[in-house]
Amino acid sequence: MSRPHSSSHDDSRRGIKRPNQHIGDSSAPVETSEHNSWLFTEEEITETPSRVQGLPEHAELKVVAKTAQFIQECGGELQVPQLTKSVAVKFFQRFFMLESMLNHPPPLVAAACLFLSCKVQETHKRLKDIIYWTVKVRTRNTKDFPDGMDLFENSPGYYEEKNNILDKEREVLRVLNFDLTVDHPYKHLWALTKSYLGSDQVQRSITQAGWNFLNDSFRTYLHVRYDAKEVATAAFFMSAKLHNHKLPDGTTRERSTGKRILAWHEFFKTNLHRVEEVCKILLDMYELEDKASSVFKKGAGVIESVPPKHPAKRRKTENVKLESTPIDNEPRTRVEPYTAYR
Amino acid sequence: MVASLIGEHRYEKVKALGEGTVSVVSKARDRSKKKGDKDRIVAIKKIRMGHRKDGVNITALREIKLLQELSHPNVIGLLDVYAGKNNVNMVIEYCVTDLEEVIRDRTIFLTPAEIKCCMKMILEGINICHKKWVLHRDLKPSNILVGADGNLKIADFGLARLHASPKARLTHQVITRWYRPPELLYAARSYGPSVDMWSIGCIFAELILRIPYLPGDSDIDQLSKIFQARGTPTKEDWPDHDSLPAFVQFKETPPPDQRQFFLAASPEGLDLMNKMLHLNPQKRISAEEALQHPYFVTEQPTPCDAEALLEKIRSGSTVKDKGSPDEEPDESEADDNNNESQNAPSALAKAIGQRKLSFS
Known part of the structure; x- marks a missing residue:
């Protein structure tokens, strides 16, 4: 399944012309991965x-x-x-x-x-x-x-x-x-909490916190910028931090086999910088809403600000x-x- | 010119192939592909919108969503989707014929190796569906198409759906009656991939017998046909079958000897069929296990390859359309079928094609 390339799609409406790109150009490179084409x-x-x-x-x-x-x-x-x-x-x-x-x-x-x-x-x-x-x-x-x-x-x-x-x-x-x-971030969060957290009690509370972070994350443009796995990893990290639970950072080893335990961000092979960006955007959102800044509270609606x-x-x-x-x-x-x- | 072809301007309809209750299928040529390209000839399934009641047809949405997730040589390929004025158009792989035509064609004699090849391809197709948690729920020979490369392709996912939770209550009014398993006839509301396996078992029997295996006239008649052929379920075999909502007690009959009905079947083939047509859905073989069955692994003859099967099918009398990529559409038919988008699009049509097409 291909989709008209996003940027070219936009440009045609805005009247900006980009060379070598046409709407629905079948010869243009098409991203195969179904969620990547929406980032x-x-x-x-x-x-x-x-x-x-x-x-x-x-x-x-x-x-x-x-x-x-x-x-x-x-x-x-x-x-x-x-x-x-x-x-x-x-x-x-x-x-x-x-x-x-x-x-x-x-x-x-x-x-x-x-x-x-x-x-x-x-x-x-x-x-x-x-x-x-x-x-x-x-x-x-x-x-x-x-x-x-x-x-x-x-x-x-x-x-x-x-x-x-x-x-x-x-x-x-x-x-x-x-x-x-x-692609749903919830199932990735579930996979993370299941594989990293042993005891039931901790697992439940951290999953719950992560779940809430994910629910809140939909109030931002995160999901059209970052992959569901990146968002899930960030939510997992933040909820573990919230509960003061230490996550493996790649240095610990399994006692019985001596095998290295994957760091939390390596589980989905995410880029740590991108995960950090997600956390930042989430925290910024909370801060903004917390302050109840003038923009959010009595800021102009869509039409008024045109x-x-x-x-x-x-x-x-x-x-x-x-x-x-x-x-x-x-x-x-x-x-x-x-x-x-x- | 190739670059600006989108939506309906990309495809040139050649002729109508068939018509369903809500859809029309026609053969078309992809204008963006050069002459001789493999997938230049496509089929377009045009689904009318169920207008003004519940919005866009849910069947179409389901089929589109599921086909986007499934990509396998034995599952029909979805190449493109575009919206017309009052319909949704799915561009799918062009297929030469379907299995029902092949079974009905008396001039085609299928060897054991060819039957094995068919079964293997069907099972591989359904295995990938079940792995992705998709139930097809309408398997029958007319929904299994023969692709231009000889691969059998599972098509028509209009009744299919995801089955994630075992608790989910699903409808039992699915699957064409002749291929419907006993638990659905007893109105079970929670079921799994085993319903598809029963249908495949019926198709297997039909490939050998060359007539529908269990052609019931009504739901009750279907049950009696099943029990005549397979025996009534016993307490040991299927413990809680009598607690199903629409349970009907039948006169107890022991399972007859299957050998007398399937003289042409090999011992392992018969064993596999018995496992697929097990009355208890819990004990029915899964697609993955079936592919590991000795019938495919050890027993001779080994399945023939897809090209040989295609040759055999093409030799039959029903397949007139060879579906070769180089075939040029009959101009007179093209004239009849679509006046608006034949030949090169006009300057106006091209201009419209470059802008986004709106629905209403």
Whole structure:
């Protein structure tokens, strides 16, 4: 399975021409490894289509963090396993490596990704349930719907929402080029804790901590930059550190056979520098969220931070106009426009 | 020009091959490949989207995902996927014919070595599926294709799924009835790779007999046919079979002597078949064990090679299409089948091809 080479794909939309590369060039070198073709360099991540269209970095990262939270919440309400949720997040992040957040409303894409990952992971959910919960979670704590909006099959606005999600599902499939295989960091973490930690008690607590680190890691762009094994190794290292558990660093030997015990980072043959980068990004994220820095707390949403002349901005103001003149005493039925998460 | 070919502009449909409930398969030529390239002729399976109810067809998604993970000469190869206006197109390897056609073709006489070759290839294909935790769940001769290189290829993963957890409740309404094992007929909800092995056992018998081995008219009739041929299960043989949801007590019959039904089978072949058609799924042989069975390892004759098998199959009367890469499509048929993408694409089509194609 090949995928149009990521960077050339981007360039064509941005109008940047790179020599010797064409979309879908069958003679271009194709990466064979299925997860490697979805890893991007640091440079590519700072030049995502959204950024190129003028979305500032903090706004983009906020959307990424909020989406992970959003999918986590919706998935929780729908009672799907963690794997399904993380696959949805991965689909979402891959999608926005190739498409701009200004052209595709992130909450809608997130709903479509969740719907798709439920199918792919064999944890089927009916579309009406997906719609009900994504709308409810999205509109929670808004002025009109403190508990979230109930959108049932016969509610007005349901049909529109359904069409939007189905259209986005196809869009996601097209952009992902039907590449649905995802490598899960959770199973790698499990392999690590099983092979390095003897006693049950330690194993359980460290696995739990690592598992939480992995859950949190989806709030960053880590998973489109680093391999699942690298992320798992970093999470394993951090959770062992948290529990003050010393991991073999490659100098210890097995007592009976005298064989050298593999260092923790050699288990998956990871590059120590890259693992360190992962740890750093994770810690930075915690620090940023801890500080509740102005960017995260009251920072501008996606639309607000766009230059005023952008078409998305105009659309937003039109929406506002439309909403500001509701007929009195009539129940509000319009679904919230997909601007940002609340 | 080659460089800009993507999606539907890359493939030129030659003729329709067959039609299923939700899909149409047609033969096509890959424009990006030069004349004489091995995989220039491909098959395109066009799956209509189950529109506006549950979004993109789950069967198509399953098949695409599983085929991406499986790569083996005895499993059908997925070369490309692209989306059309209202459908998903899977570009798969072009195959000459399927095993059902071969079995039905009275002019082909399969020697023991050729049957052994078929069985070996089927087992190797299913072994890789089971190793990757994929259950096929619809094995039958018409889903086993004969590739252009003579390899048998397992195809149609529309009912397949991953089986990770033994606790998972799976549906028992799978596998075409004639190839369905007794535990599924008894409505077992948790099962494993052994269901595929039963189907392969039935295919093995069918290769020898040249008629379907257990052609039941209904689920009950299927069970009675199975027990007629294999005897009823006993308490010692299959301890908890009577606790399955749809258990029906049949008049107890001892297993008949298999030799009288399979005169042409070798002793080891018969032993392998008995192990594949063991009533108790727990005791049924696995694909990996089956490949180590003396039938393949020690017993003469050794399996023939794939090319020889292909020669034999091509000599039959049903295979008119030799599927050779150099074969040029019949222009008149191409005219009938697709007007929009025949011959060289127009300037407009090329321009569209360079932009991304949207769904709606």
